[in-house]
Amino acid sequence: MSPTLFRMLLRSTVAAWLLATSTASSAAPQDDRSPDARARRWVAELTLDEKIGLVTGRVGADYNGTPKPVGSLGSAGYVAGVPRLGIPALQITDAGLGVTNPPVTLTQRSREGDVATALPSVMSTAATWDPQRAYANGALMGAEARAKGFNMLLAGSINLVREPLGGRNFEYPGEDPLLAGVIVGETIRGVQSQGVMSTIKHFAINDQETDRFVYDARIGEGAMRESDLLAFELGIERGRPSAVMCAYNRVGGEYACENSHLLTDILKTDWKFPGFVLSDWGAVHSTAKAANAGLDQESALEFDSRPFFGDALKQAVRSGAVPAARLDDMVFRILRSEIAAGVVDTPAVPTAIDFSAHAIVAQQSAAAGIVLLKNDRGLLPLSSTVRSILVIGGHADKGVLSGGGSSQVTPPGGYGLVETPPGLPPAAAAWRSTYYLAPSPLAAIRAAVPGTTVKYLDGTDIVAAAAAAKKAAVVVLFAVQPLAEGADAKTLSLPDAQDALIQAVGEANRKTIVVLETAGPVLMPWLAKTPSVLESWYPGSSGAAAIADILFGVRSPQGRLPVTFPASLSQTPRPAMAASPASGVPSVAYIEGSDVGYRWQARHHTRPLFSFGFGLSFTRFAYSRLVVRGGDTIHAEATVSNTGKREGMDVVQFYAAPANGKGMKRLIGWTKVSLKPGESRSVGIDADPRLLAAYDMAARRWSVPGDPFIVTVAHDAADIGLSAMTRVAPSSIATP
Numbered sequence: 001m002s003p004t005l006f007r008m009l010l011r012s013t014v015a016a017w018l019l020a021t022s023t024a025s026s027a028a029p030q031d032d033r034s035p036d037a038r039a040r041r042w043v044a045e046l047t048l049d050e051k052i053g054l055v056t057g058r059v060g061a062d063y064n065g066t067p068k069p070v071g072s073l074g075s076a077g078y079v080a081g082v083p084r085l086g087i088p089a090l091q092i093t094d095a096g097l098g099v100t101n102p103p104v105t106l107t108q109r110s111r112e113g114d115v116a117t118a119l120p121s122v123m124s125t126a127a128t129w130d131p132q133r134a135y136a137n138g139a140l141m142g143a144e145a146r147a148k149g150f151n152m153l154l155a156g157s158i159n160l161v162r163e164p165l166g167g168r169n170f171e172y173p174g175e176d177p178l179l180a181g182v183i184v185g186e187t188i189r190g191v192q193s194q195g196v197m198s199t200i201k202h203f204a205i206n207d208q209e210t211d212r213f214v215y216d217a218r219i220g221e222g223a224m225r226e227s228d229l230l231a232f233e234l235g236i237e238r239g240r241p242s243a244v245m246c247a248y249n250r251v252g253g254e255y256a257c258e259n260s261h262l263l264t265d266i267l268k269t270d271w272k273f274p275g276f277v278l279s280d281w282g283a284v285h286s287t288a289k290a291a292n293a294g295l296d297q298e299s300a301l302e303f304d305s306r307p308f309f310g311d312a313l314k315q316a317v318r319s320g321a322v323p324a325a326r327l328d329d330m331v332f333r334i335l336r337s338e339i340a341a342g343v344v345d346t347p348a349v350p351t352a353i354d355f356s357a358h359a360i361v362a363q364q365s366a367a368a369g370i371v372l373l374k375n376d377r378g379l380l381p382l383s384s385t386v387r388s389i390l391v392i393g394g395h396a397d398k399g400v401l402s403g404g405g406s407s408q409v410t411p412p413g414g415y416g417l418v419e420t421p422p423g424l425p426p427a428a429a430a431w432r433s434t435y436y437l438a439p440s441p442l443a444a445i446r447a448a449v450p451g452t453t454v455k456y457l458d459g460t461d462i463v464a465a466a467a468a469a470k471k472a473a474v475v476v477l478f479a480v481q482p483l484a485e486g487a488d489a490k491t492l493s494l495p496d497a498q499d500a501l502i503q504a505v506g507e508a509n510r511k512t513i514v515v516l517e518t519a520g521p522v523l524m525p526w527l528a529k530t531p532s533v534l535e536s537w538y539p540g541s542s543g544a545a546a547i548a549d550i551l552f553g554v555r556s557p558q559g560r561l562p563v564t565f566p567a568s569l570s571q572t573p574r575p576a577m578a579a580s581p582a583s584g585v586p587s588v589a590y591i592e593g594s595d596v597g598y599r600w601q602a603r604h605h606t607r608p609l610f611s612f613g614f615g616l617s618f619t620r621f622a623y624s625r626l627v628v629r630g631g632d633t634i635h636a637e638a639t640v641s642n643t644g645k646r647e648g649m650d651v652v653q654f655y656a657a658p659a660n661g662k663g664m665k666r667l668i669g670w671t672k673v674s675l676k677p678g679e680s681r682s683v684g685i686d687a688d689p690r691l692l693a694a695y696d697m698a699a700r701r702w703s704v705p706g707d708p709f710i711v712t713v714a715h716d717a718a719d720i721g722l723s724a725m726t727r728v729a730p731s732s733i734a735t736p
């Protein structure tokens with residue numbers, strides 16, 4: 001990002017933030033049409049029962065034999081409004097990859113026939129390193145939500161990838177707080193640009209699926225503030241989400257949704273968050289404790305062990321266990337957010353969606369997220385006159401893989417394949433199936449090269465696949481890693497016999513291109529045998545076309561890894577995930593603290609398979625003339641030159657590390673730039689000083705030491721790049 005753009009964004013963010021944080025208690029005169037004033041008037045007019053209604057959510061679809069609430073559209077959540085005052089009902093839908101339609105059975109959805117654009121995974125969007133793409137994805141989801149009559153989207157997953165095995169890694173934006181904050185913040189800004197409220201979630205340290213409802217995340221406060229919470233802090237500043245969803249797990253011994261330190265001390269006090277906190281589905285465990293800790297709305301009470309708000313909260317308010325003023329604050333925060341987001345004044349009206357136009361946006365995003373990991377002898381891009389292509393594996397004749405769980409979207413082109421585990425009742429079968437989204441990569445490849453013979457083998461017979469590969473001019477081999485919310489991967493290896501298949505095919509044909517469709521990192525024991533590897537993640541409903549675009553050079557690969565690909569699990573902080581204890585509370589010790597991913601690798605001097613930030617292009621880029629200035633923060637500039645033969649996009653990354661070795665390097669900014677062959681450009685960044693600071697717990701502020709920093713411009717986190725030293729003035733910073 002250019003320094004000017006950074007400064008503009010910072011200014012507009014701060015200005016908007018000041019507006020957003022002005023509350024009823026502010027001494028400044030209030031416009032009586034302001035969201036604060038209007039929300040305050042409503043709070044004064046509401047009865048106790050009405051207030052309780054506004055803080056108590058229901059499942060928005062038929063659930064466990066209970067029909068959906070009257071008026072709800074059929075989705076994850078519903079909160080009744082107060083028609084006599086014009087307070088709208090909240091029609092709440094998942095989620096981060098598009099508007100979902102919860103399954104009832106394998107063939108039935110909550111809203112029959114209702115489809116939505118399935119965007120690439122959040123991991124893929126993070127791999128674009130492109131704030132504008134993230135915004136475009138958010139705006140698309142917001143527009144589709146609105147067109148379907150929804151006024152709240154459960155988007156904004158921003159948990160850091162601490163576990164390479166994490167089952168929801170595809171929903172998460174990688175391992176770096178700055179990249180996560182920018183990408184998710186921009187996505188939320190995009191959603192809310194459509195007059196639809198968005199969440200940011202899951203607050204906090206919801207970084208694995210094993211024991212997800214109960215585990216206790218053990219991490220020091222300073223480390224937490226400098227990692228997962230920093231991602232939230234930056235994402236909230238940029239995206240200004242209407243709501244924060246508190247997580248299932250415990251943090252420091254307390255459930256996240258009744259954790260007053262997280263919800264009140266940090267979120268609402270230190271960060272001055274003006275919106276409301278709603279619970280994850282089934283994450284509430286108490287009434288007075290949760291309400292007093294800062295939970296403002298119980299979501300989908302049917303998911304909790306019993307309803308904790310509703311009548312129970314009413315009793316707690318009557319008895320004084322929850323102060324009436326606290327209930328008023330809960331209601332005020334919800335109503336103020338609704339008014340500020342525009343859902344009161346410009347209600348969502350169902351309209352038609354232009355899915356063809358949205359498919360193009362999804363294709364551009366998916367292509368921008370594809371990371372070229374290896375390309376020996378310039379095998380890619382393929383020539384359109386290639387004689388024959390053998391496509392193998394990954395159900396590439398049916399569709400592209402998608403991630404399972406609450407974010408699973410029912411796409412416009414339908415499913416090419418649904419793989420269902422045997423023996424499950426209908427609803428469980430629907431939730432636990434693996435869905436491949438049509439159209440297929442095979443069809444996209446055939447469409448791209450109509451003059452070429454393109455054959456397909458499913459790869460189950462490895463010997464036959466290798467024999468056929470020998471005869472083909474080129475092989476494109478698809479490999480998949482199906483993962484879903486609710487369960488972590490058991491190993492970092494590709495499942496089934498895919499590694500053996502790739503090895504055999506790679507040995508049979510030296511022109512083998514591997515296309516990965518994975519949630520996050522996987523091992524590649526066959527890497528030496530395969531000249532080209534593309535990571536396409538879960539690329540969404542336009543994924544097949546995006547993959548073909550990269551294979552044939554219609555677009556240049558421009559993605560960079562948002563997550564480290566370790567060479568083995570032993571390189572990670574927890575090589576084996578803690579097994580669930582027979583009794584008591586399972587806990588996860590985050591021994592890496594804030595040294596997540598590439599910082600952990602740097603601390604241990606290990607060499608990953610592929611480092612954070614890594615990604616090739618069809619051309620090459622070189623850096624020169626690094627200029628670094630200190631002062632209040634670090635300003636860094638460098639010249640990037642396209643030294644290859646094709647036009648391409650580079651992500652110029654700037655890292656900083658304390659020169660005294662007390663602390664690992666961290667990403668402090670980047671610029672994405674498009675250059676023609678031979679073209680050079682000077683690019684630069686201004687670091688957010690919090691990225692240079694340690695969190696001082698006693699002062700509850702960020703403390704920037706006056707020590708020198710080594711600043712590096714590099715192609716990825718492990719690249720030595722070019723370095724220079726500078727000094728930053730010592731300072732102490734609160735959240736702006």
Ligand code: BGC
Pocket residue numbers: 076094095154201202280281406
């Ligand atoms: C997930 C949330 C989701 C909610 C509603 C939960 O299981 O953790 O991300 O928004 O369900 O579907």
